[in-house]
Amino acid sequence: MTRARIITLVVLVVLPILFLVGTGAYHLWSTGWAFWAWWPMGLSLALAYVLAWRWQKQIRRRQAEDPEHLHWTDRDRLAWKTVEERVKAADAIESDKFGQPRFYYDTAEELAGELAHIYRPDATDPVGLVTVPEILTVIELASHDLNELARTYVPGSHLMTVDHWRTARKAIDWYRQASNVYWLASAVFDPIKTAVRYAAAKYGMGKPLELFQQNVILWFYSAYVRRLGFYLIELYSGRLKVGTERYRELMKEHGMEPGGPAVVVTPEPRETASPGPPEPPKPARPKGVSIVLVGQVKAGKSSLVNALLGERKAATDVLPLTREVTKYELVSPGVPAHLTLLDTAGYGRAGADADNLEETAGAVQASDLLLLVTHARNPARKADADFYARLRQWFKDRPHLRFPPVLVVLTHVDLLTPAMEWAPPYDWAGGTRTKERSMADAVAGAKESFPDVNGLVPCCAAEGKVWGVEEELLPAIVALLGEAKAVSLLRCLHAEADEGKVKKVFGQLWAAGRKAIDLVWSGLPR
Structure with a gap:
């Protein structure tokens, strides 16, 4: 439609309205009703x-x-x-x-x-x-x-x-x-x-x-x-640095839009959990979330991994078998994302040494969610608090990195007072039983040691006594999936921006050289 036709239509619509306004105003004025109207x-x-x-x-x-x-x-x-x-x-x-x-x-x-x-x-x-x-x-x-x-x-x-x-x-x-x-x-x-x-x-x-x-x-x-x-x-x-198209692709892959709400990811069917390196992700499936477990020796990290996987996959020896990070894969029907569990080596009551801190910090940097596993009855929680503070400082010294969301998991709650009682389920947040009050006190004490974490979850991962994993921990993980995917997005953006820089330069030189040859060739007399 041309501009003249649009103006004609606007005038034809506005003129009757102006006529009614004018005649109405004149009528009110001539009859003396203008003041009262x-x-x-x-x-x-x-x-x-x-x-x-x-x-x-x-x-x-x-x-x-x-x-x-x-x-x-x-x-x-x-x-x-x-x-x-x-x-x-x-x-x-x-x-x-x-x-x-x-x-x-x-x-x-x-x-x-x-x-x-x-x-x-x-x-x-x-x-x-x-x-x-x-x-x-x-x-x-x-x-x-x-x-x-x-x-x-x-x-x-x-x-x-x-x-x-x-x-x-x-x-x-x-x-x-x-x-x-x-x-x-x-x-x-x-x-x-x-x-x-x-x-x-x-x-x-x-x-x-x-x-x-x-x-x-x-x-x-x-x-x-x-x-x-x-x-x-x-x-x-x-x-x-990844460019316009790749930036948009990564934002969508991680369920985000600039200035918009997160994209909802539908749950996947349950798969058999198995340790080892993860399989290459399929393009049609949502991106997975990496969860790193850190904590003291004998805090219950391996037992917690087994409870999450639903079968005995992680060794639960008294001493850690290796200082390396062990990977496990998990897909749960209650979690709308593929989970990769990274089990790190534990540290003693005296805290982590420099090598252990650097190794764990590298694992945390490569993860999207941090589970700080601590013994519910352990009086040496100061080692966990000191390690957590040093870990946060490690990220603070690297402002381009983002510290992942943190859940503090209190294990061995079955040993809380009364130690001989174990009759789940428990309502630790509002229950009145002695065991429930003991759990609430343990959570409150951990909150004082870790005031800035995203949540605290009590659970028991002991074989035959598993409680709180599906009831408390998995819902808490699901609630933080959006923030965890954001950490994954940030890591992918930086990783892709840093890789292939030299290769890209040679590609640009090759393209520029070909273009120059084409221009010279086209300018030669035939």
């Missing part, structure tokens, strides 16, 4: 103002409470606060600037400088830190998202040009000037009634329209800053 209209518009103010406040509160992206590190969250501060400061910006393209370019440049300083405090040029393909990736991803937002939520965005939007803004100013002339002329003939109607119109109709216009403009500006800020954070963290 203005009061209910003014009250209605005043109510609209109150509702607009409240709803706008709720929208901004929800925007401020948007969940953070799970694959982000602490440094990324700090950078996101800078983005949100710029969004909150939008109210102080002059409205005329929102219609200037240069303003958005300057905003992008300033935001890039602020975020680059967080990742590289010594940086003076935000562009000099990254490659040209990475910059183009940011532009492509942010432009795509903003295009989708505009097409979906802005009526007529596919029809109106930039000049149309500017004309619409001018039309609002013209309306205000014409309205002022009307009120001035009306005040000459009837100043009292005009003053009353003017107050009702100004605070009834004017404020809702002003809030609506302001909200639309700030909505687009906020979306622009947030989308651009998100991808700039991904840029300076090194996660866009």
Whole structure:
């Protein structure tokens, strides 16, 4: 449909409405009902103002409470606060600037400088830190998202040009000037009634329209800053080195969309668990989740692995058989993901040595979820707390890595007071039996030692006494699958960005050489 036909249809629709408005206003004025009709209209518009103010406040509160992206590190969250501060400061910006393209370019440049300083405090040029393909990736991803937002939520965005939007803004100013002339002329003939109607119109109709216009403009500006800020954070963290297409593929494979909810993964049928290296994943199946178990010697890690697998696969000797990490595969009908269990060597009551810490930290870095296994009756929990603190510091010294979510698993709860009683099931959170209160006290004590973990789960993994694994532990793991997949995504982005760099350079040189030969060959005389 051509522009002229669209304008014709709009005029034909608007003219009858304007005619009815004009004749109705004239009738109210000629019959003397205008003054009395203005009061209910003014009250209605005043109510609209109150509702607009409240709803706008709720929208901004929800925007401020948007969940953070799970694959982000602490440094990324700090950078996101800078983005949100710029969004909150939008109210102080002059409205005329929102219609200037240069303003958005300057905003992008300033935001890039602020975020680059967080990742590289010594940086003076935000562009000099990254490659040209990475910059183009940011532009492509942010432009795509903003295009989708505009097409979906802005009526007529596919029809109106930039000049149309500017004309619409001018039309609002013209309306205000014409309205002022009307009120001035009306005040000459009837100043009292005009003053009353003017107050009702100004605070009834004017404020809702002003809030609506302001909200639309700030909505687009906020979306622009947030989308651009998100991808700039991904840029300076090194996660866009994989390129646009691969970045989107990895996000979808791990059940995530930038700025959107996690993708729900359907459960898989149960498979036979077996130790050894995992099979190559099939493209149609969801990505698995790696779970690493750490803890002291005799804490019950191997027994817990056997309880999770449902059969005796891990050795439960008094001393660890090897310092290496042992892998086990598990697919449970109650867990919508393929689980890889990484059983690490235990450490003594004196804590882990430097080699053990480095080895365990490497296993944790390669995992998506950490199970810190501790004895429910073990008074030497300080060794676990010290090891956990050293492990967190190891990740803190490497800000590009993300510490995985942590579940503290309290084993051997069957030995809690009364030790001779074992009659599951137990309601440790709200039960009144002595054993249940002992479990609650053990969980509370562990909470003091590990205040920042994602959860604490009591269970028993002893053969013939298994309890709490399916009832408590597996549901807790399922609740953290989204965050665990985010850790897996972060690891994949960094791994793929670092591999094949030299190979890619040779490929680019080969392609450039072939292109140069083709140009020379095509320029030779025939």
